[in-house]
Amino acid sequence: MREVILLLAEVVNMFHEIIWEISDRLGLGLTDKELHFWVIGILGVIGLLFVDLIFHAISKWxxxxxxxxxxxxxxxxxxxxxxxxxxxxxxxxxxxxxxxxxxxxxxxxxxxxxxxxxxxxxxxxx
Structure with missing residues (x-):
């Protein structure tokens, strides 16, 4: 269980660091709260697009x-x-x-x- 939680945390952390670096390079100066807004927002919409495609296909069955x-x-x-x-x-x-x-x-x-x-x-x- 610990390993699964650590893996999930690592995936989220990876996105966190990528967006943090992009933010710094663009000079946006995002706060940690703003960064969380973007990370969870982007991961959420990617999840929504994936789930939406899958559910539309499944709904036909x-x-x-x-x-x-x-x-x-x-x-x-x-x-x-x-x-x-x-x-x-x-x-x-x-x-x-x-x-x-x-x-x-x-x-x-x-x-x-x-x-x-x-x-x-x-x-x-x-």
Whole structure:
């Protein structure tokens, strides 16, 4: 878990440093808050463009797939928040395996839901 958080932090830091250097070379003199505005803004819009393309393509097949992806993103955020909270409060160990099992639980329950949904659709058409 620690390694994943460090990797994510390194990616954000890389963008932070690139934009910071561009800002300095252009003489913009951005404050740290302004730099955060630009870094998160740029990363966010890149993410939005990517997600928008993917969701438009998926919407032609299934709205449930979009619901799954959105919920999966929320579950990932929640899982990381729980692991970080455990580290801060000492209520448990911050481990990647805990996060992996959490995600596995989400997949298992989603699979069960989709099987039940499929059975209801199959039986209602008969």
């Amino acid at each position: 299934s709205i449930t797939a979009i619901s799954f992806l959105f919920t999966f993103a929320m579950v990932l955020v929640f899982v990381f928040a729980v692991e970080i909270q455990q580290r801060i409060t000492g209520a448990g160990n911050m481990e990647f395996a805990d996060a992996a099992y959490s995600i596995l639980g989400f997949f298992a329950f989603c699979a069960a839901y989709l099987v039940i949904k499929g059975i209801f659709r199959w039986t209602s058409k008969s």
